[in-house]
Amino acid sequence: MRAAVYHRFGGPENVRVEETPRPTVGPDDVLIRVQTSTVSAADHRARSREVPRGLGLLAATGIGLLRPKRRVLGMDAAGIVEAVGTDVTRIAPGDEVIAMLGANFGGHAEYARVRQGDAIARKPRNMTFEDAVTLVFGGLTARGFLKQADLAPGAAVLVNGASGAVGTAAVQLAADAGAHVTGVCSAANLDLVTSLGAQRVIDYTTEDFTAEAATYDVIVDCVGNAPFARVRHLLRPRGALLLVITDLPGLLLAPVRSRRTGHLVTAEVGKSTAEDLAVLVDLAEAGHYRAVRDRTYDLADIAEAHRFVDTGRKRGNVVLRLTGEQPAPSSTAQQTEEASS
Structure with missing residues (x-):
């Protein structure tokens, strides 16, 4: 072959x-x-x-x-x-x-x-x-992280790196769960991320999302530049920081920070299953998940x-x-x- x-x-x-x-x-x-x-x-x-x-x-x-x-x-x-x-x-x-x-x-x-x-x-x-x-790489990665968090309807979710493979999946899955989604990407991708379900988009080239007063129930970092120390003040009580990309200190300290702060901090996606993939297929067939x-x-x-x-x-x-x-x-x-x- x-x-x-x-x-x-x-x-x-x-x-x-x-x-x-x-x-x-x-x-x-x-x-x-x-x-x-x-x-x-x-x-x-x-x-x-x-x-x-x-x-x-x-x-x-x-x-x-x-x-x-x-x-x-x-x-x-x-x-x-x-x-x-x-x-x-x-x-x-x-x-x-x-x-x-x-x-x-x-x-x-x-x-x-x-x-x-x-x-x-x-x-x-x-x-x-x-x-x-x-649906597979981005969808399963986003689902693996998001299902560890409490994504109740109305939850505030920020997706850092919202225009990549995992980011576009995370925006869609969070929006489908009824969350209020804020995406962080460049201005060139604003229309795309908005069309996927983000109610608000922050252009990282002109704004620093960590300098804002807004707080979130879930932050999904698909870039690797939003470690716990930088975004802790943005997390609501018992909020979750999902580190799709992180360095060795972030990986090792995630469980420690979870125990000490009451936040969920994780860099573990978990094992992808056939059931997870079937959920994505069902969403796609229902028109709730776009490629x-x-x-x-x-x-x-x-x-x-x-x-x-x-x-x-x-x-x-x-x-x-x-x-x-x-x-x-x-x-x-x-x-x-x-x-x-």
Whole structure:
């Protein structure tokens, strides 16, 4: 099969398309003929080894010290089930599915393998493969953090980094739960974030959200620049700080701060489940969760996809297409046009 492979850490030029063995299928395995995956911030970090302060050695245990442990990146996949193991009962060949591969990676290949007990679900019937795959990485990450907080209707939620893959998912999930959502992003993404359900948007290039008098029940930091010490005064009593990105001190001190302050401070997303993914699929089919797709690249252009993700300016998701079909129009462009009409 064709796969995007990297043999050393570094820049996008290290990722190349090569022929690799197709994964074998064990009794509990599902083999997916991948149609689409995403090139995420996690792929950027794994390839470049650019990780938050103090996390280099910890990251090395997962991605490798001197050479990559897993040479095919891609934490998610959308595709068609090619084969299943003898013990698999709830998924059958021919099913159209989306799946979270997680730290095992492998989505940037024509075939990917997951276990039936992993986060795998039938894709939304009203979405293309290009859009459906955007539910997985960002959606599951946002859901994993938000379900730890008390998201009662009317709760005040701030999403820092509201225009990225996790941020756009967090805005939508919080808004669907009845929260009053404030998004922090650049002015260029104001219309997008508002269209996803944010009642207010703060332009970080002209305003410092930490200098305001507003307080919040939940703060979701998808950027890594809102540590507890900087935003504690913004948290209401028993409020939650969800650290999607943090450094080693933030990771180690989170449980200590939770015990001492009465706030929930966490950098743990928890294990993604098939049930979590099914919730996202149900929301998408009901029209309560929209795909946010910046652009789509062919597998042959994988290095260019990495270069774009490296800029840190993507809106929502960057999709990687493993088939030869033409992509649907960018979901971001469609949504912006619809919002202005």
